[in-house]
Amino acid sequence: MSGELILRLDDVSRVHGEGATAVRALAGVTMDVHAGELVAVMGPSGSGKSTLLNVAGGLDAPTGGRVFIAGWCIGDLKGDALARLRRRRVGFVFQDLNLIPSLTAIENVALPLELDGRRVREARRMARAALQLVSVPELADRFPDKMSGGQQQRVAIARALVGDRRLVLADEPTGALDSHTGEEVLRVLRERCDAGAAGLLVTHEARHAAWADRVIFLRDGVIVDSTGTSAVAETLLGAAVV
Amino acid sequence: MSVKSALLALLAQEPTYGARLRAEFEARTGGTWPLNVGQVYTTVARLERDGLVKAAGAADEEGRISYRLTEAGRREVAQWWLSPVDRDSAPRDELAIKLALAVTVPGVDVRQVVQTQRTATLRHLQDLTRLKKHAGDQAPDGAGGADIAWLLVLENLIFSAEAEVRWLDHVEAMLAREASEPRRHRMDVPVASDDITLGRTAR
Known part of the structure; x- marks a missing residue:
């Protein structure tokens, strides 16, 4: 993978609780996601998929190892700086509840830019461009309750990648959609990654994971396999397969 | 997969010759199940033997003979469309x-x-x-x-x-x-009927 390195997890661990009740959610996870790459994470319930996503996006802090976003080690950043990095570089797409109901599509997409200090007019212009990229410019003035589930997810992807944001972290983004609409959303995500974004997708659906360049399997917080053929994946395979 | 039925279905559309039958079959199935042309000619010969197809005329200038369905062939195709694919004799997986x-x-x-x-x-x-x-x-x-x-x-x-x-x-x-949660009641499988003591619980 020759694109710019956007996300790196270096020997990342996450333990919830302490002592006898400690639960190991992630153990020594090492992975890279480059610009232009969509990576899917699969694994049984409780394998650590969502923890991995939260740690990758700086929503949760690892108890061991380091996470780099766009070259910044997020463990070195304090509250405001971390929040700013997240606003500028990272977008999330969840299964539902992605959009603020009282804001139109364009207001939802422009929100992170406005929070980051951009002028409203400039933020709206960038938001309109982002909506255009996911092929729903006509939804700009519509409120979420007047959109279908698939349209809402497209708007969420636009918000995830608006402005300078290059990393989209998606947690079961098609979970609430019928299979055709879900596939359309995956197609949009794939297109945005082909255009230079980096994507990390958590899913339990093999059909959806298959849109990724690489599929990583987690079990008990450990990467046990990968469909990738990159040097990193080969190293992981050699080290982690039991 | 029944190559015979598929070729009959193609011939129901229009009379044609073996190489074109093969090309049509592969085009419609995206080359997923490639046929060699010898297999097509052998199948067409069997269909002719069974009275399901016959030559539509003399060979063209390149020596190719087109075939068309007989009435029995039309009935065979109609029956194929109406019959479910047999799943009882599932191939070994x-x-x-x-x-x-x-x-x-x-x-x-x-x-x-x-x-x-x-x-x-x-x-x-x-x-x-x-x-x-x-x-x-x-x-x-x-x-x-x-x-x-x-x-x-x-x-x-x-x-x-x-x-x-x-x-x-x-x-x-x-x-x-x-x-x-190992099941409590497993079926013990004796290795030999006269040596019941060898029965063991699979793990």
């Missing part, structure tokens, strides 16, 4: 057999067998999805009949691969449940 053996032969790391297969099937699914994306990019609107036929075959392969991954997930979950 090597993966099912392999895993059935893996859980009963001591010393096999079944989880690893499952994972290895799941990774391979996911790779296959990725390849199929790329083909599908490519097909969608090529003809986003109003795909013609041949394109729809190819997409339909692709979807069939995607559904099969997806089902296999889901089944492997199911196997893994079953094994995890078995490991945490």
